[in-house]
Amino acid sequence: MGVGPLVIEVLLTFFVAAVVLFQYGNWYRHHLVVTVAVLVAWYFSMLIVFVLPLDVSTTIYETCRSDLDLSPARQLREVSSSAVTENNFTETILHGLPLNVTNDTILTTTVPPDLKCPKPWSFVPRRVLLVFWRIVYWTSQFLTWLILPLMQSYTKAGDFTIGTKLRSAIIDNAIYYGSYLLIVGILLLYIALTDLGLDGAKLRTIAASASNTWGLFWLVLLLGYGLVEVPRSLWHSASIVHTLHHSYFHAAKLSQERAESNERVNDLLQSMRALGGSIDPGHPLHSHMDVIESKIPTELLDRIRRQPPPDSPHADVPSEKALVRLHKQLIKALQNQRRVETQWGLLVEKIVNLEDTHRNSISHDTSFKHSTPPRRHYILSYIYTPTIEWIWRCFVRGYLLRALAVCCALVSVVVVWSELTFFSTNPTISLFAVFVNLAKANYDYFTIEMISSLSMAYIALCAYSTLFKIRVLNLYYLAPHHQTDEYSLIFSGMMLCRLTPPMCLNFLSLIHMDSHVIKKHTEETYYTQIMGHMDVIKIISDGFNIYFPMMIVALCLATYYSLGSRLLSALGFQQFMCDDDLTTDLIEEGKTLISRESRRRQRMEDNAARRKDFAERFGGGESSASMYR
Incomplete structure (x- = not known):
């Protein structure tokens, strides 16, 4: 079929990446360069996952032809x-x-090879795959190590011109790039001392090896948590009571963070008011103050203007450096406040829905009743009736989630077992390799591609879902409905580009298609031909095969017994522990906060309904209704 399947996958992947980015990002508010860079990063990372199965089936076909050509006539x-x-x-x-x-x-x-080796339905010519992987891989690496870090620093810089913001971004990344140059220098020195010789191909391999080693290190940490936590989260999600208690706990902690973020923003606004009192409209720095004020939401700016001026002047003398520092702090504080407010709004909606589900599940009535009428399209309301909604949310959903949790747990066991045994080729005991070999014996290329796609998708789910649950990285949050900020979008694109290539390289080892890892001759995929292998640097290649599976098992056991959560709780960072008194107190506090928030929202809706009714009855429009606001 030529490149037809490849073209279809390229177009479908672009459509998926664009739709997902549209759902999380804001194409109208975010800078065009940020949107394009993140779209390319997401798109190319998804392409690696979805196109690699085509490479695997094509490589199996080429291996069959090669073996047939070498066999006796x-x-x-x-x-x-x-x-x-x-x-x-x-x-x-x-x-x-x-x-x-x-x-x-x-x-x-000699029997023609095509009679013995049927061609895959998704066969892609060698030249096309080599060019494709070269463009996708090196573009994603250029983005993740150079462009996206600079853009991330650029978005949080407090300077007022493009040149000064770019300079601040470069300075901000100086230590970041310096550490990488130091590592590369050490690797070059090691290779020079071992007399391996250097050429262009080996330099590219060293660069890819350094990037893959960094990615594999993080992949081990993320998978060790995600392979256990993803099935466990699905199992717990089937229990409405457990999910509700966990959400109450999260609400109590998020409320504290919300108060701190609001207090931080208020302090900075007071500082801005005090500093701005010394800058008259004719002052040379007045244009910079206008830039700072343009970043502040209108309601906050109106509130600070209504307040009386501070009694004491600001400690800083009005200067460009002081305004840059204030601008940078305000950007970070407002970003954190928007993140917390977005999380709070989504969490309140989630808890209200959970409370409705719990109340209906213990009711004898089989018609679902909402505390507040949902806003749905009339066609959806006609199909998704209250009875069907009750059956789904109170009965079917729990069993389906538990079944899905069991399936995910089995896949996690297969992944861990394969990570422990992928270096054993005689006999082959890596389950992924066994499954692929069974399909290979029957030339079932479609099954091979399905196994590869679903396996890599699950591994990616475990790794990436963990990434945004880490408390240290709480500055980054992907929120739907166009609520994600530029900083989090850039971070997500950067991590996707860094983790996806080593994740796919690791999967090729699991199915025994990386000869430099399994120490057995086999036909290489075109993906590994472009990336190279880690055996140029023996310390990395030999050490990885030993310590990688050990760390996966150790981290999975630690996650299963919640050792990390217990340690953080002991250090004062309270985690959700079912048998802990402090957790119980936070659950009750969260329940009280949500009840108060629900009443506040109900009052706002009632007031809005009364104003609307008054305007419709007396025809006064907005001018009459405004008297009662």
């Missing part, structure tokens, strides 16, 4: 009767006609 009998002559010999073989075997003359011929 088959001895076939020649038929010399008038019914089958030498000229129509091949045609007779292909049409399956019986041979006249009265003559025992032997003819040596």
